[in-house]
Amino acid sequence: MIVTQEEYMSRLFKLGAGAAVVGAVHILTLLLGWYVEVDEGRVLTLTGYSFFESFLFSTVGGLIAGLGLLIAYTLKKVYHVKNVLGGLATVGGSLAIASPLYTYVFRINALGLKGYPDIGMFIAIFTSLIQFTVGLIILLTPIKQEVVLPTEFELPPTLPETYTVPPATTRRREVARIIQAEDVEEGICTICYYPLSREDAVKCSACGALFHRDCIDAWVSINHICPGCKAYVYE
Numbered sequence: 001m002i003v004t005q006e007e008y009m010s011r012l013f014k015l016g017a018g019a020a021v022v023g024a025v026h027i028l029t030l031l032l033g034w035y036v037e038v039d040e041g042r043v044l045t046l047t048g049y050s051f052f053e054s055f056l057f058s059t060v061g062g063l064i065a066g067l068g069l070l071i072a073y074t075l076k077k078v079y080h081v082k083n084v085l086g087g088l089a090t091v092g093g094s095l096a097i098a099s100p101l102y103t104y105v106f107r108i109n110a111l112g113l114k115g116y117p118d119i120g121m122f123i124a125i126f127t128s129l130i131q132f133t134v135g136l137i138i139l140l141t142p143i144k145q146e147v148v149l150p151t152e153f154e155l156p157p158t159l160p161e162t163y164t165v166p167p168a169t170t171r172r173r174e175v176a177r178i179i180q181a182e183d184v185e186e187g188i189c190t191i192c193y194y195p196l197s198r199e200d201a202v203k204c205s206a207c208g209a210l211f212h213r214d215c216i217d218a219w220v221s222i223n224h225i226c227p228g229c230k231a232y233v234y235e
Helices: 005-031 052-073 078-111 119-140 213-223
Strands: 033-039 042-047 115-117 178-180 201-204 210-212
Touching (some): 005 052, 005 078, 005 119, 005 213, 033 078, 033 119, 052 078, 052 119, 078 119, 210 213
Antiparallel strands (some): 033 042, 033 115, 201 210
């Protein structure tokens, strides 16, 4: 199935947010009982906080997914967002999985404690597996997008500045470039509505609408058209 960039980005951030929520739940499992120690009639419940390794692995692993979501919000390219969200969610899930397993194998068994795992350890394993799986889903999901030109002509490999759209009987959309805006004394960005400066002001060659360079780069990478005149922007 071929989807637009907007739909794909939305799915990525939904999955990334899900991984972050699961990571937060995994951290909360440290408050639950991970192991019940039984020694000569004495019953003692050990939480995840009882072991430094489980506290460290679970906290770092749970926070990494949230960190990936914050970093992804600063990125513009779909591939970068996918790699950051999926990579950090997978790494965080791996650390989260290591937390209960390391604690049980190397800490509890090494100390010779007698007892049995409590529900907190099972929930910790379950949430860490979910976080790891979500990260893999993000990484393994192929990017399939289709850019359909609303015209019936084929663009040349390099579009000269003097290129004009050939006439046709069907409805066509003009092709434009984003060029440097010269002699800009004052103006407002059409996208963010903040004032423009001469250094970062660019404009659409078709309609003359003014933008910040960063604003229009982000817009075009997703929509491929000018927000003012709807001309197809040829990068």
